[in-house]
Amino acid sequence: MTRQALFALLILALDAAYLQQALLLPLPFSSGEPGPSLMPLILVLTLGVGALGVLVQELRGTADHEEDEDANFSLRTVALIALTCGFVWAFEPLGYWIATLLYAFGVAWLFEQERLGPVKALLTSALIAAGIAAAGWLFFVTLFELFLPEGQF
Secondary structure (H helix, E strand, C coil), X not given: CCHHHHHHHHHHHHHHHHHHHHCCCCXXXXXXXXXXXXXXXXXXXXXXXXXXXXXXXXXXXXXXXXXXXXXXXXXXHHHHHXXXXXXXXXXXXXXXXXXXXXXXXXXXXXXXXXXXXXXXXXXHHHHHHHHHHHHHXXXXXXXXXXXXXXXXX
């Protein structure tokens, strides 16, 4: 059994535990509204389908294991993990706008600077971050009528 197959099994086990917790929430649309379990159930379904796809490919031997620099654990991977941890930590104290803008800018810059170069990537990443933050705010505040943290400023 390959490392990818073992990782897919781990994801499936964690996904099952997450599903168990998500089912404790009110079911989506039971009261006519999406409800708090909609996004966790979508995530469970997405992770489950992805992990099953990887597992099936690994067990059938049809997975493509092309060795390239993106397949290895790289500095970009560490940076993405650090950015995500920073976003989770900063979301409440900095508020939705600042935390989301910084996170989306950081992630976009990591990918855009390779394609466009570091200087052009700054403007592109700023535009991407603004679009993501505005779309997220409209989605949660307008559609779901949720209040996002404003920060402690």
